Amino acid sequence: xxGQRRRAWHVRRTSVPTPTxxxxxxxxxxxxxxxxxxxxxxxxxxxxxxxxxQQLGRLSAHVHAHAAEGxxxxxxxxxxxxx
Numbered sequence: 001x002x003g004q005r006r007r008a009w010h011v012r013r014t015s016v017p018t019p020t021x022x023x024x025x026x027x028x029x030x031x032x033x034x035x036x037x038x039x040x041x042x043x044x045x046x047x048x049x050x051x052x053x054q055q056l057g058r059l060s061a062h063v064h065a066h067a068a069e070g071x072x073x074x075x076x077x078x079x080x081x082x083x
Contacts, residue, residue: 030070035063036077052080 019027039055056078063073 034077035071035073036079037063037073038079038081040081052082056080 037056037059039052039059041050041052041055060073060078063071
């Protein structure tokens with residue numbers, strides 16, 4: 001083995017695991033994703049018992065409940081359809 005150099009391998013250890021490709025893709029998707037909500041009353045029962053504002057309120061609350069996961073709702077993305 002004359003003339004050959006020995007190679008030393010160094011392993012870098014971190015306390016935080018590096019994300020997998022899927023985890024990186026999921027995070028990029030979350031950053032690009034935007035939410036919109038759509039409220040509509042289409043039956044006479046809904047007109048009498050459930051307003052569009054009630055529907056939109058529940059949908060908005062659901063989006064806000066997931067704010068820690070990166071969900072956000074732009075008011076321009078709230079759509080109302082009177083039926």
